[in-house]
Amino acid sequence: MKNIHTFPNFLFDNTSSFLSFFKNHKKILLIHSNNLVTSKLFELIKDKISKNIKFYNISKNKMSINKGFYNKLNNKVKFDLVLSIGGGSAIDIGKIFYAKILNENFLYSKKTRTNTLFKKNDIDFAALVTLPGSGAETSKTSIININKKKKFFISRNFVPKYIAYDFDTISNNSSEQQIFRVIDSMIHGIESNETILSSTFSNYLSQNIVIKSKKILKEILKNKNSKLKISIVKEICATSFYGGLAQSECGSSLCHAIAHYIENNFKLNHSESIFLATFIKLSYEKKMKHKSQLFKCEKLLKYIYFDFLKDEERTHYDRIINKISLTKFLKTIKEDPCFKLTKKHVDINKLKYVMSSIKKKRRWNI
Numbered sequence: 437m438k439n440i441h442t443f444p445n446f447l448f449d450n451t452s453s454f455l456s457f458f459k460n461h462k463k464i465l466l467i468h469s470n471n472l473v474t475s476k477l478f479e480l481i482k483d484k485i486s487k488n489i490k491f492y493n494i495s496k497n498k499m500s501i502n503k504g505f506y507n508k509l510n511n512k513v514k515f516d517l518v519l520s521i522g523g524g525s526a527i528d529i530g531k532i533f534y535a536k537i538l539n540e541n542f543l544y545s546k547k548t549r550t551n552t553l554f555k556k557n558d559i560d561f562a563a564l565v566t567l568p569g570s571g572a573e574t575s576k577t578s579i580i581n582i583n584k585k586k587k588f589f590i591s592r593n594f595v596p597k598y599i600a601y602d603f604d605t606i607s608n609n610s611s612e613q614q615i616f617r618v619i620d621s622m623i624h625g626i627e628s629n630e631t632i633l634s635s636t637f638s639n640y641l642s643q644n645i646v647i648k649s650k651k652i653l654k655e656i657l658k659n660k661n662s663k664l665k666i667s668i669v670k671e672i673c674a675t676s677f678y679g680g681l682a683q684s685e686c687g688s689s690l691c692h693a694i695a696h697y698i699e700n701n702f703k704l705n706h707s708e709s710i711f712l713a714t715f716i717k718l719s720y721e722k723k724m725k726h727k728s729q730l731f732k733c734e735k736l737l738k739y740i741y742f743d744f745l746k747d748e749e750r751t752h753y754d755r756i757i758n759k760i761s762l763t764k765f766l767k768t769i770k771e772d773p774c775f776k777l778t779k780k781h782v783d784i785n786k787l788k789y790v791m792s793s794i795k796k797k798r799r800w801n802i
């Protein structure tokens with residue numbers, strides 16, 4: 437049972453005041469992806485704080501976390517702010533850079549403790565979210581891919597001190613992209629309450645996130661061909677924020693363990709992998725006769741699979757099933773930290789039975 441929770445200090449309600457807040461910072465390290473460079477937001481950033489920025493584009497600098505990665509930073513430059521702009525990837529890489537700037541010795545090695553609290557704390561860390569859903573902006577975990585495996589770094593200092601969501605950029609995200617990301621937030625809510633760390637706090641968040649996410653998903657599906665309304669965008673951000681907090685404090689369970697396997701082996705992004713993993717979890721829980729919150733979302737998930745996805749997308753997802761090696765699937769899942777956090781014992785033989793039925797039918801939804 438958790439009894440200490442970590443929160444961000446400042447949440448801004450608009451991008452302009454968020455950026456203006458940093459105008460007196462002397463040297464800013466800005467972590468972003470290719471998407472930023474072509475956006476309207478980029479102009480606003482240059483207008484508000486351009487003279488102090490060193491840009492680091494994660495789309496152009498894909499490399500593993502090792503000495504070479506850290507050496508990309510010029511150690512002589514004294515940054516006073518690390519600012520991540522984007523979704524989970526930009527924010528999680530920002531956390532690693534932030535840790536490195538705070539602590540020279542924070543280098544990736546198998547022996548490095550992953551749960552670290554940094555003593556020196558005179559540099560700020562901020563996140564401006566343009567792809568909400570992962571909840572990385574409120575999470576003290578940084579999940580980085582290393583050699584096709586997920587490496588988890590945990591520190592309370594990873595929760596950004598300053599957070600804002602760029603509503604304008606988010607309103608232009610595609611419905612499909614946003615649907616998967618809202619499902620991810622919803623699963624953060626559900627799974628935070630299924631772990632050995634679950635608490636009264638996660639229970640409260642869990643119930644509310646499920647209700648809100650279902651409402652948001654229905655609204656996006658109803659208006660799938662139009663731009664996202666700002667009122668819905670704000671709700672999407674709220675579920676990302678609270679879903680991230682719930683996951684950060686209480687962890688995740690089976691769906692995330694399964695999704696990590698899919699992500700690493702089939703090059704799907706996190707939220708799409710989560711979507712597919714929900715069907716395995718649903719089948720498993722039916723087999724076990726568990727009563728789970730996920731059942732409340734089953735109808736909606738099935739609708740998205742059968743009626744929202746295009747034929748070619750469904751075929752693409754279903755093709756992945758053939759490529760799943762049952763032995764590797766079970767082995768990887770058993771080693772995943774989210775599997776280890778699961779409160780209810782997972783019957784691995786029943787999970788094997790469920791996955792082989794999915795493989796026989798060659799359809800996620802059985």
Ligand SMILES: [Zn+2]
Binds near residue numbers: 620621624706710
């Ligand atoms: Zn997730």
